[in-house]
Amino acid sequence: MSINSFGNGNIRRERVLFIALTFIIVFAIFISYLFSLQIVRWSEYMDKASSVSKRTTEIPPLRGEIYDRNYDSPLATNMDSFEISITPAECDKKELPGMISKLAGILETDSQLLLKKIPVSGFYQSVRLKEGVSYEQICTIASRIDEFPGISWNSRPIRNYIFTPSMSHVIGYVGNITADELHILYNSGYTANSIIGKSGIEKEYDMLMKGKAGQKRNTVDVKGRNVTDSNDTTPPEPGKNLVLTIDRHIQELCEKALGERMGSVVVLKPDTGEILAMVSYPAYNPNLFYTNASSSYYKSISLDSRYPFLNRAIQSASAPASTFKTLMMTAILEEKAFPAEVRIDCPGSIILGDRTFNCHLKTGHGRLNLSDALKESCDVYFWEVGKEHLGTEKIVEYAKKMGLGTKTGIDLPGEVSGLVPTPQWKKRIYNVPWVGGDTYNMSIGQGYTQVTTLQIADMIAMIVNDGIIYIPHLLKEVRDPVTREILETRSPQVLHKADISKKTFAAVKKGMRRVVAEGSVRGVFNEKVAEVAAKTGTGEVGYKDKWTSWFASYGPYNGKPKDQVVVVVMVEASNDWEWWAPKAANAIYQGIFGQQNYEEVVETLDIWYLNQGHDYIRKKSE
């Protein structure tokens, strides 16, 4: 049957063919395109279809907790906290502002701030609105969930530091990972959502504590709702618990003994290098970084001229002042540079070239031998012997032997190495030759020499240990968070081993004991529980009215090595009469060996000038 023979006969055959051809061409194109989509590129679209509905949710791991050496109550723990998210597509565009302002009321935040975070409505992915939402706030929202379409929440524990602020420098704090940090740490298992330690132990041992995020894989519909009950979950691995060498009772004692004075205290076990306490004032409260006021608090801390972020025990160095004389004594004895029993006359000053150097006692100490000179802290003696008999090179040699000028290797980030000046160093930096006055200054711990509180503690530890410094450390053990079993124990490691005779150290120890027993601090120091050996120091900072008050000590003087502790206090004093370091150290010894807390110490020693305790006593007497 040809087309022409159909119907009424006046249809043009080519026009019918044209239409038929159009149909056939379009069908052919569509079929071939459908073939290409469904058969040629099937796997590509299959992947796309399954990936679009597959979501992997990260389950954040619980960060390891931090304990002090007693391992009874944590110093840093995790607190229940939630983050609130919104899926804009689930909320009516018109109702959004009203709902957000209601939400802002519950969350105690600004609704404009929340609105800004919401992208165009109709967006199917959930957007984080606010972190650090408390359980109570979540309960309020959950009970009225009908009023909050599209709002969801999940748990995101935040760090809680219990022992603040004195532990803040040791433990540090955590925060969201920055792009720079991620760039470096990408291969170490960090993701853009990671929480990372920003300073202190949190930073140093982040890898141990961070744990491993778990994953929950599920199939979701377009609104992000789960559509399968399949439990394809990799549970998160919690981070390890850390046990620090810190004793929180001693830490608290040191914090209160130092009071509101800029400075630092280090208490160290010389036979292992364990740090029992490390206090730096002023400190900060890291818990406030996780609150609404975080940015303003962070700003105020950053702009504080007293640098609260600075850990003064390891991150700032100053002149060791007279504490350096213990090192001088060690060097003089070991090198036999000058006979220990020979006396030198101290007239109160000494003239070198056109300069007069005054001893701290301007009337003069009279005739002194080495031990007396240490006891009296006579400058003239050490100038004389240091310059004429020992020599700059030997002083430098012993300073380095005893750990000055190099980092102690403590397990905290940001430690400074301090400085032991040499003639070559001075020439290089200032392009001025080393002169006799420089040796004078160096001999009494002034001038260019810069040490940290921890380095002085190590120096004392070497004297106590007869020539060995163990690496000072804060980590005692790593424990499993669930079973609590010990996974790793930090054993003492030798940092410096000096070839100095025991006889020398015995003499130095005896000299230091005389400082407390007969010397200038005799009136201050009240030794009820332990005999203490020490060396004081009053350093010039460079400004007229600024001093550093040092007290480098150990005790008990004749105790067993495992009972001995090194206590070093450094106070940036604003006057030279308060002389705080020995007073603080006295309270610390009383607390450690009398097993007392600060308030009891104040009562026992009856020291009215410890101002915090003053109130306490008054209250008791009322």
Added chain:
Amino acid sequence: MNRKSYLNFDFIILSAVICLVTISVSFIYSSGINADGVNTSNEYLKQLIWGCTGLILMMAVIFIDYKFLYDFSVYIYIFCNILLLITVLFGNKVNGARSWLGFMGFGIQPSEFAKIGTIIFLSAFCAKNKKEIRSLSVFIKALGIIALPMMLILAQPDMGTTLVFIPIFLATLLIAGAKARYLFFIAAGGFLTMVLTVIPVWTGYIMKQESYLLNILMNTAVLFNIFIAGIIIAALAGTGWLIYKKNYYYWLCYGSVIFSGSIFCSIAVRKVIKVYQIMRLVVFLDPSVDPKGAGWNIIQSITAIGSGGFWGKGFLQGTQSHYQYLPQQSNDFIFSIIAEESGFLGCMVVFLCFFIILMRGLMIACASKDSFGTYMASGIIAMVFFHFMINIGMAMGIMPITGIPLLFLSYGGSSLWTSMIAVGILINIYYRRYGFKI
């Protein structure tokens, strides 16, 4: 019904239609299943009811002699346009368009029925003016017949349905024997208008780079000057043709009128429709420029189709559809869910059914005993074809999103009834192919 008329009945096209309606109800049922496997929609039931009533309607249309339609064509046309006018003025707004007319809880879309009404009247007009069909005046009058409902539907505004009238017009006039150059004028002018309208959005969002030539076409002031120039050229060429009767003057005039007319229309259209509407038209060229917005539907639809593979994921097993990634599954994107769940094989069944309807319809146009039947059949197949091409092309991402339903398959009573009535008319024409002549 005697044995002869029983044989006259077109069972092939009827089975294709029943096959499509069955597929439609099944997959509308599937589209109502949510991720938990629970049916959340009774759309499939409604579609089933409309399918059955539509079948009755179709039978009714078959048994009424279509001479009746010829006699009442002008009233049908007027009635349709009055309905459209009422819809524009008082209709219910759905998805931004005033396209619904509801009474007593029962809503219809008059624009769907207006297509049939217009086909009937246009066919009757062409049959009446068969002798002068090649003349310009008949052509322009025919153009006027479709222009009225088009304007009323555009005012809703429903651009997709408006466009359906153009292929209906072209096919009817083509078969009726209008001058090819007039038809080409409409086709080329329409196409050029479309292109000029979307160029600014296209260059801005898809190409993301500028070219001098396109910049010229984007600048309304420059475009206006070109339009003036085109008018002048057309006028001069027209004058030249009148004076010298040279053919090349005619074609110069013809070309420049198409060109300047398109410019004029595109400027006008750009004033009326909004950028996001144009965006919807061009986004299929590269859906990734707006994956969460205008491109979302296309991306999800292509993914659904592609992931179906040869055998499909199985009935009720589609993930794109049941996890609700695929939007408007029961109406505009019904093809995507069919393709996802029944694969290439199922698509071929759908294609075959449509091919049967179209080819059979074309044959019926040729077999009709009179011109009126031929023209109606041409208009109907043009309508079915256009819906098929635009809707499935849109689902596959090779045609712009115009939001017109896939006849027989998409959810919607008006659309299904219209399609059933249209097929009823086809069968009617076939059934009476040996009868009297008008």
